[in-house]
Amino acid sequence: MTAVMQEAGAPFGAAPPSGDAIVTEGLTKRFRGGQVAVDALDLAVPRGSVFGFLGPNGSGKTTTIRMLLGLVAPTAGEYAVLGLPQAEALPKVGALVEGPAFYPYLSGTANLMRFDAADPYAVRGTVRRRVEEALERVGLSAAAGKRYRNYSLGMRQRLAIAAALLGPRELLILDEPTNGLDPQGTREVRALVKEIAADGTTVFVSSHLLAEVEQMCTHAAIMRAGRLVAQGTIASLNGGLVTRIRVETPDEPGAARVLGSLGLAEVRIEGGQVLAELGGHAPEQINAALVGEGVAVRGLAVVRPSLEDVFVGLTGEGFDVDG
Numbered sequence: 001m002t003a004v005m006q007e008a009g010a011p012f013g014a015a016p017p018s019g020d021a022i023v024t025e026g027l028t029k030r031f032r033g034g035q036v037a038v039d040a041l042d043l044a045v046p047r048g049s050v051f052g053f054l055g056p057n058g059s060g061k062t063t064t065i066r067m068l069l070g071l072v073a074p075t076a077g078e079y080a081v082l083g084l085p086q087a088e089a090l091p092k093v094g095a096l097v098e099g100p101a102f103y104p105y106l107s108g109t110a111n112l113m114r115f116d117a118a119d120p121y122a123v124r125g126t127v128r129r130r131v132e133e134a135l136e137r138v139g140l141s142a143a144a145g146k147r148y149r150n151y152s153l154g155m156r157q158r159l160a161i162a163a164a165l166l167g168p169r170e171l172l173i174l175d176e177p178t179n180g181l182d183p184q185g186t187r188e189v190r191a192l193v194k195e196i197a198a199d200g201t202t203v204f205v206s207s208h209l210l211a212e213v214e215q216m217c218t219h220a221a222i223m224r225a226g227r228l229v230a231q232g233t234i235a236s237l238n239g240g241l242v243t244r245i246r247v248e249t250p251d252e253p254g255a256a257r258v259l260g261s262l263g264l265a266e267v268r269i270e271g272g273q274v275l276a277e278l279g280g281h282a283p284e285q286i287n288a289a290l291v292g293e294g295v296a297v298r299g300l301a302v303v304r305p306s307l308e309d310v311f312v313g314l315t316g317e318g319f320d321v322d323g
């Protein structure tokens with residue numbers, strides 16, 4: 001398939017073929033007043049992925065999403081969604097950006113009917129069936145006739161996602177879908193995202209929560225101050241960093257000596273624990289060696305690198321969720 005890139009200032013430029021659901025090249029947004037919200041962004045979102053668009057508040061996620069949806073014009077660069085011209089792509093894209101305003105006194109069904117009526121791409125004759133299917137998809141069939149004001153936070157957000165699923169979608173774009181939800185609502189939305197992805201829809205989901213992206217996504221791009229810090233599969237992002245072993249023991253020098261004698265690198269004592277790079281060693285053999293040498297082991301853990309470590313390693317900064 002030939003991808004069609006939307007170019008800043010030129011609606012449909014030709015571009016190299018791509019199987020990706022979203023591609024951007026040098027995508028940039030400078031707001032009036034000079035603020036660069038998105039700075040030369042090169043993204044590649046594989047079809048079928050659950051792609052976490054991760055960054056602290058203010059790092060440019062919403063602005064990028066608004067450009068991809070044609071709501072904000074880029075200052076420079078190009079982008080392609082589903083490899084199609086915008087007018088052909090948008091009907092196949094469901095989006096949740098700054099949640100739709102629902103009427104509190106109307107039911108879930110009535111709200112979705114109203115929402116659909118405002119969609120210029122929707123096929124009118126099929127609205128009842130599409131609303132029913134979307135409610136079913138998000139698990140709200142039983143509550144379809146209930147007034148919106150009686151919905152829980154999780155149900156409200158699931159209804160917002162249903163609004164994005166009123167047509168057959170190849171790509172779902174969700175901007176911070178768990179923001180402002182209680183723990184139960186957050187769990188519901190994360191589970192729903194995974195289910196939608198399991199049906200074959202590519203999901204592009206922004207979040208400022210590292211752990212959320214790690215749990216929910218197959219791939220991630222990490223943003224900081226408008227710039228891309230890293231992107232790839234979660235495993236490849238974490239893979240560049242070393243896995244460590246952590247031993248809790250009353251005999252720190254003894255444990256450090258044993259780890260050193262086994263050939264583990266970077267052995268150090270830190271706050272009542274002994275840490276070392278695991279390398280190719282088996283944790284159970286390390287445990288056996290410690291016990292065999294008479295070192296009491298209170299706890300032994302394999303510490304795998306997290307996306308937070310990736311962020312800190314690449315930027316030298318902590319991941320400040322308050323931006």
Ligand SMILES: Nc1ncnc2c1ncn2[C@@H]1O[C@H](COP(=O)(O)OP(=O)(O)OP(=O)(O)O)[C@@H](O)[C@H]1O
Nearest residue numbers: 031035036037055056057058059060061062063064
């Ligand atoms: N319309 C605008 N005019 C001027 N500056 C803007 C505008 N919209 C966003 N910005 C600025 O661009 C930067 C990126 O904002 P953006 O909303 O894209 O970030 P974000 O990562 O989505 O953060 P959040 O999750 O807080 O929305 C911020 O510094 C913001 O203040």
